[in-house]
Amino acid sequence: MKVKDSATPESAIAVGSSTAGTASGGGVVLAGLGVVAFSLTFPSTAWGLESFGPWSLVALRTLLAAAIAGGVLLAGHVPVPDRRHRAGLVVVAAGVVVGFPLLTTLALQTSTTSHAAVVVGLLPLTTAVFSSLRTGARPPRAFWIAALAGAAVVIAFTVQESGGALSGGDLYLFGALLVCAAGYTEGGRLAGIMPGWQVVGWALILSLPLAVAGAAVALPLEPVRLTAHGVIGLVWVAAGSTFFGLYVWYRGMAEIGVPRASQLQLAQPLLTLVWSFFLLGEEVSAAAPVAAIAVLACIAATQRAGRARRRG
Numbered sequence: 001m002k003v004k005d006s007a008t009p010e011s012a013i014a015v016g017s018s019t020a021g022t023a024s025g026g027g028v029v030l031a032g033l034g035v036v037a038f039s040l041t042f043p044s045t046a047w048g049l050e051s052f053g054p055w056s057l058v059a060l061r062t063l064l065a066a067a068i069a070g071g072v073l074l075a076g077h078v079p080v081p082d083r084r085h086r087a088g089l090v091v092v093a094a095g096v097v098v099g100f101p102l103l104t105t106l107a108l109q110t111s112t113t114s115h116a117a118v119v120v121g122l123l124p125l126t127t128a129v130f131s132s133l134r135t136g137a138r139p140p141r142a143f144w145i146a147a148l149a150g151a152a153v154v155i156a157f158t159v160q161e162s163g164g165a166l167s168g169g170d171l172y173l174f175g176a177l178l179v180c181a182a183g184y185t186e187g188g189r190l191a192g193i194m195p196g197w198q199v200v201g202w203a204l205i206l207s208l209p210l211a212v213a214g215a216a217v218a219l220p221l222e223p224v225r226l227t228a229h230g231v232i233g234l235v236w237v238a239a240g241s242t243f244f245g246l247y248v249w250y251r252g253m254a255e256i257g258v259p260r261a262s263q264l265q266l267a268q269p270l271l272t273l274v275w276s277f278f279l280l281g282e283e284v285s286a287a288a289p290v291a292a293i294a295v296l297a298c299i300a301a302t303q304r305a306g307r308a309r310r311r312g
Contacts, residue, residue: 027255033249039117042104042116044237044240045057046280047233047280048061048230050225051231053223054106054108054222059214060238062097062207064235065097066207070201070208073198073202089206091187093203094179095180095182096179096203101237113276114282119177121154121158122151124151130184139305143259147263149301150294150302153294154291156291187200187253188253188261196247196250199246
């Protein structure tokens with residue numbers, strides 16, 4: 001992997017169809033790998049909660065991921081980011097590294113992973129809105145129609161699965177949507193300036209002092225009962241979801257644009273339902289295949305809308 005200096009002259013990230021340029025199939029593959037990695041986060045978190053309390057799990061997750069990132073940054077002799085990029089890295093750290101993992105982990109104490117997955121399925125639309133507000137990009141109307149349709153499917157699925165009543169953890173989940181969308185948008189912008197793995201790495205390093213303090217406080221207060229599931233869950237959310245997942249995700253967003261990449265995440269709730277069934281033994285309703293087909297159709301529509309706008 002070639003290391004790029006973070007002082008490379010700034011170039012605009014493809015945040016909208018009008019500025020995206022030619023999006024490569026490789027960008028779609030990378031963003032798709034990120035979605036697969038993220039889809040395992042909730043089941044892995046549920047496993048991790050078998051061994052650790054919620055605050056301890058998030059602190060240890062960040063510590064391990066930061067250790068991996070620090071080693072990679074040192075090995076690559078990567079310079080410290082320019083001052084003008086540091087505020088954006090703080091947003092990424094607060095939203096993606098700390099806020100989203102903490103809020104969703106707290107939610108999973110009272111919500112099932114399948115319920116949490118469908119609620120967080122609103123993240124693609126939330127990210128597209130944040131991106132539009134942040135950059136002024138204006139995707140075509142067909143893009144928004146398809147995105148709203150996908151969000152409607154997710155909402156309908158959520159309401160149907162919960163019997164019309166939202167769970168106690170939904171406030172945590174909706175808060176997680178907001179902070180993660182902000183982090184994705186800012187991280188996607190920065191990934192057009194510096195390599196995506198550097199964005200992830202420096203955001204993790206910025207979170208390290210908070211993670212150390214959190215671990216020091218939480219570990220003595222929350223019981224630790226080590227199990228195979230708990231250790232595997234911790235390792236995956238640290239190395240798989242937080243480092244590898246964010247790396248390929250931001251790199252993919254830099255190539256195909258934040259709105260288009262965010263719509264690939266419409267598949268994430270259905271993937272998580274599959275993992276929840278096989279890894280956790282949670283029951284998946286008969287509505288899941290119907291929702292999966294509808295969501296994938298919406299993804300295809302958003303991708304076509306982006307390509308049509310660029311050709312025009």
